[in-house]
Amino acid sequence: xxxxxxxxxxxxxxxxxxxxxxxxxxxxxxxxxxxxxxxxxxxxxxxxxxxxxxxxxxxxxxxxxxxxxxxxxxxxxxxxxxxxxxxxxxxxxxxxxxxxxxxxxxxxxxxxxxxxxxxxxxxxxxxxxxxxxxxxxxxxxxxxxxxxxxxxxxxxxxxxxxxxxxxxxxxxxxxxxxxxxxxxxxxxxxxxxxxxxxxxxxxxxxxxxxxxxxxxxxxxxxxxxxxxxxxxxxxxxxxxxxxxxxxxxxxxxxxxxxxxxxxxxxxxxxxxxxxxxxxxxxxxxxxxxxxxxxxxxxxxxxxxxxxxxxxxxxxxxxxxxxxxxxxxxxxxxxxxxxxxxxxxxxxxxxxxxxxxxxxxxxxxxxxxxxxxxxxxxxxxxxxxxxxxxxxx
Numbered sequence: 001x002x003x004x005x006x007x008x009x010x011x012x013x014x015x016x017x018x019x020x021x022x023x024x025x026x027x028x029x030x031x032x033x034x035x036x037x038x039x040x041x042x043x044x045x046x047x048x049x050x051x052x053x054x055x056x057x058x059x060x061x062x063x064x065x066x067x068x069x070x071x072x073x074x075x076x077x078x079x080x081x082x083x084x085x086x087x088x089x090x091x092x093x094x095x096x097x098x099x100x101x102x103x104x105x106x107x108x109x110x111x112x113x114x115x116x117x118x119x120x121x122x123x124x125x126x127x128x129x130x131x132x133x134x135x136x137x138x139x140x141x142x143x144x145x146x147x148x149x150x151x152x153x154x155x156x157x158x159x160x161x162x163x164x165x166x167x168x169x170x171x172x173x174x175x176x177x178x179x180x181x182x183x184x185x186x187x188x189x190x191x192x193x194x195x196x197x198x199x200x201x202x203x204x205x206x207x208x209x210x211x212x213x214x215x216x217x218x219x220x221x222x223x224x225x226x227x228x229x230x231x232x233x234x235x236x237x238x239x240x241x242x243x244x245x246x247x248x249x250x251x252x253x254x255x256x257x258x259x260x261x262x263x264x265x266x267x268x269x270x271x272x273x274x275x276x277x278x279x280x281x282x283x284x285x286x287x288x289x290x291x292x293x294x295x296x297x298x299x300x301x302x303x304x305x306x307x308x309x310x311x312x313x314x315x316x317x318x319x320x321x322x323x324x325x326x327x328x329x330x331x332x333x334x335x336x337x338x339x340x341x342x343x344x345x346x347x348x349x350x351x352x353x354x355x356x357x358x359x360x361x362x363x364x365x366x367x368x369x370x371x372x373x374x375x376x377x378x379x380x381x382x383x384x385x386x387x388x389x390x391x392x
Contacts (some may be wrong), residue, residue: 021261030216034223197226296335
């Protein structure tokens, strides 16, 4: 936000243009608001504690089984609710599960929430808000076309990420068994409302995605309905719920949109489009590899939302091939697993960690991200470029 304000103060972007940039992010703000409402309702109604007891029981005392179970749940949450939902919904549930299982070190399990959130974020169009900005302006492929285009890369990304993450955390996971004698908690009426609300939101997002309808307003509406239902079941005031939501995420995103709007008023998009055209004509497979790796790295420097906005505009202007577009989206979605600032999902994950008084430094995450993200990105790009659509 400070950067966005500075652009206006120093006359580098007119106030009207800055306002226009903020308005362009409306769908993302609504989407995030709905997800944060769902997550906070679920947390307050102990839905996470209930899920934790089920997960602990299913693990049968095995840390590796619990690790795998959490990873599988993370894939489902990311695919059907978005990577941001994995950060804000699943992370508290994992903390509850590890506490119930009396795990000595919850960090290996919590790391899953950060890495799977990005690794599985191109399974479906709704799996990552960045997908909306890369394919903005009505260029999103239909659901069937999306699955044909991204199923193989997604499988490669989630499988390689799992193996790499497991190998790096093996020592912690192999240290003893976990407690499986946990009494199953009883889910309150508000908890059932939260569970139904999350499930209904997932079904709704699949439907509106198939119909190529914006996701923000439906998500916010269902999040609000779920919150109202849970509050009415307890006859509680809304102030406590509103206070606990991380509203600072919204101005962060607004500031990013203003920065992108300022950049778009230069010749940057035109120059990038020219580069894409030249590279595509010279070597389509090679340019796709370069695009995927370059965007992955840039996403960690400026966050993947503005990187996706800029890349999407350039690709559209250049009429880029399907292979280059696919590689770019993979870089935008998967690349942020390198650093804590690469994606909004990871920033939300850090917020959830701080609520639990757990610290993962930027350097710790980067060292792990280099080992996990690099092979996953190479594998996903290879799977994407192997497909017939990559040559079109």
